[in-house]
Amino acid sequence: xxxxxxxxxPSQARARFLCAHGAGAGMDTPFLRTFAGLLADRGIATLxxxxxxxxxxxQGGPRRPPPRAEGLVGEYRAxxxxxxxxxxxxxxxxxxxxxxxxxxxKSMGGRVASLVAGELHGAGRIAxxxxxxxxxxxxxxxxxxxxxxxAALACPTLIVQGxxxxxxxxxxxxxxxxxxxxxxxxxxxxxxxxHHDLGPRGGSGFTRxxxxxxxxxxxxxxxxxxxxxxx
Numbered sequence: 344x345x346x347x348x349x350x351x352x353p354s355q356a357r358a359r360f361l362c363a364h365g366a367g368a369g370m371d372t373p374f375l376r377t378f379a380g381l382l383a384d385r386g387i388a389t390l391x392x393x394x395x396x397x398x399x400x401x402q403g404g405p406r407r408p409p410p411r412a413e414g415l416v417g418e419y420r421a422x423x424x425x426x427x428x429x430x431x432x433x434x435x436x437x438x439x440x441x442x443x444x445x446x447x448x449k450s451m452g453g454r455v456a457s458l459v460a461g462e463l464h465g466a467g468r469i470a471x472x473x474x475x476x477x478x479x480x481x482x483x484x485x486x487x488x489x490x491x492x493x494a495a496l497a498c499p500t501l502i503v504q505g506x507x508x509x510x511x512x513x514x515x516x517x518x519x520x521x522x523x524x525x526x527x528x529x530x531x532x533x534x535x536x537x538h539h540d541l542g543p544r545g546g547s548g549f550t551r552x553x554x555x556x557x558x559x560x561x562x563x564x565x566x567x568x569x570x571x572x573x574x
Contacts, residue, residue: 348426351379352388358443358566360389360473361426363419363452366409369397374540375449378475381559387566392422394455412489415455419446423463437470443569447473450510450539454478454489457496464498470569471499473562476539479511479519490519496526501565503558505537532561 349370360382364370370391379389393401394415400406409415423446427433432440446456446469453474460472480487506513513533519525534554536543541558543549 347392348429349379349391350388351376351391352383353386354388356388356442357386357563358388358445358570359426359439360387360562360566361422361444361446361456362389362391362475363422363448363455364391364393364397365448365450365452365476369393369401372449377555378559381555382562385559385563387563390426392425394418409451412451412455412458416458419455419459420463423459423468427468434468434470436467437464437569443470443566445469445471445473445566445569447475449475450478453502457500458492460498460500461492461496469498471501471566472496473565474500474502475558476504476508476541477502477511479516482509485515488519488524490524493525493529494523496528498528499569500526500529501532501562502529503532503534503541503561505534505539505541505543505554507536508539510539530565532558532565534558 362375364372364375370393375391379391382389395418396407396409430439434444437443446460446463447453448456454477456472457474460469463469479490504511504516534541535549536547537554541554542551543554
């Protein structure tokens, strides 16, 4: 893991969000840059980081496929430890210096975070999990679900998902909810007609700008609901 964080948002934040990138692009993508800025406008500080394979690409290394998500959980734990060390404080019931510490990320980054969220929440080190476009299955392969660990997840979770995301559309996810395959601790915010980047089709009545703003509102409101439960 590259221990250099990209920091966005106020020093006196209402929540802190440790955010990992997706499989094919790093921590400074237009999507993550824009979303971190929207969260900053809502009082949330974001710490973005890169897994080692992506940091190696940035330094001129070969463009190899990303490791399996399960192979990155150690790096995510290390990122949490680095963020806590940088803050110079230990969390208490998921609250760091009085505000919620939330982990997550875009697509694969959110999936990796979801694999460690249960243990970290149970240990009182984080307050919640936010996934931006969760990859419920590979595109075109709905039978290959990546949800087994989500059925019993006790960590408060918000998944921000486009309604027509090829990694898990609203219809597909609502079928999983109906089958009780997802924990009731998981809340959803749906981006109208959104794809994996939350962007809608032209003429749909939705816009990418409005979808991103609404998603940032949802993350901010959800984060404050966690804070209210802890105080």
